[in-house]
Amino acid sequence: NAGVTQTPKFQVLKTGQSMTLQCAQDMNHNSMYWYRQDPGMGLRLIYYSASEGTTDKGEVPNGYNVSRLNKREFSLRLESAAPSQTSVYFCASSGTLTGESRGYTFGSGTRLTVV
Amino acid sequence: QQPVQSPQAVILREGEDAVINCSSSKALYSVHWYRQKHGEAPVFLMILLKGGEQKGHEKISASFNEKKQQSSLYLTASQLSYSGTYFCGTGSNLIFGKGTKLSVKP
Numbered sequence: 001n002a003g004v005t006q007t008p009k010f011q012v013l014k015t016g017q018s019m020t021l022q023c024a025q026d027m028n029h030n031s032m033y034w035y036r037q038d039p040g041m042g043l044r045l046i047y048y049s050a051s052e053g054t055t056d057k058g059e060v061p062n063g064y065n066v067s068r069l070n071k072r073e074f075s076l077r078l079e080s081a082a083p084s085q086t087s088v089y090f091c092a093s094s095g096t097l098t099g100e101s102r103g104y105t106f107g108s109g110t111r112l113t114v115v
Numbered sequence: 116q117q118p119v120q121s122p123q124a125v126i127l128r129e130g131e132d133a134v135i136n137c138s139s140s141k142a143l144y145s146v147h148w149y150r151q152k153h154g155e156a157p158v159f160l161m162i163l164l165k166g167g168e169q170k171g172h173e174k175i176s177a178s179f180n181e182k183k184q185q186s187s188l189y190l191t192a193s194q195l196s197y198s199g200t201y202f203c204g205t206g207s208n209l210i211f212g213k214g215t216k217l218s219v220k221p
Contacts, residue, residue, distance in 0.1 A: 031208075033208065033209070035211075040213065041213060042117070042202060042211045042212055042213040042214050043157065043202065043204075043211040044211075045208060045209070045210060045211075048208045050208070056208075058208065059117075059210065090156060090157070102159065103147055103149070103159030103160075103161075103162055104147070104149075104157075104159060104204075104209060105159070106156035106157050106158070107156060108155070108156050109156055
């Protein structure tokens with residue numbers, strides 16, 4: 001099925017460990033995004049990529065890095081995980097930065113726990 | 116800047132109506148609306164691009180008032196399937212509000 005695929009779905013890390021969350025879309029979208037969702041906080045934008053070759057910080061970029069590997073793939077890296085990074089992470093994509101006409105399509109999420 | 120949604124939560128009986136509001140302190144050029152069911156990803160409902168324009172999705176419609184920098188989502192004759200958390204998003208790279216939890220009871 002066409003859409004946004006995230007891996008892994010679940011992950012437990014120890015404080016200080018590193019990991020990369022993977023995201024791929026097959027809708028030929030130009031723009032991709034990483035959000036985190038915490039109870040009562042809504043969805044907060046971590047980083048985004050308006051088009052292949054560009055990345056920009058969102059609302060809460062500290063402690064994260066991203067790579068737009070190609071038009072399909074956008075990865076999120078935690079270099080040294082902290083308990084405050086325990087969250088559900090969503091990747092999303094859209095045809096344009098403003099998401100006109102069809103909005104954003106979200107992946108199913110990665111549930112990350114840092115102990 | 117994060118848009119503000121109200122109310123934070125609402126409980127309805129099937130068939131009742133509800134309104135969810137989204138306001139911003141910054142000028143709005145577009146507003147997105149999404150619904151998220153528990154344990155699932157947010158799903159796009161609609162986008163409003165022009166001032167005062169109303170759009171619809173099932174029995175869900177929305178309005179957008181550029182001058183007031185706000186949007187409202189209208190759910191009429193609610194169904195059990197409408198339960199979930201509704202988010203509005205604004206800006207060229209979407210910034211979402213904290214959400215409104217809607218519960219529809221039989």
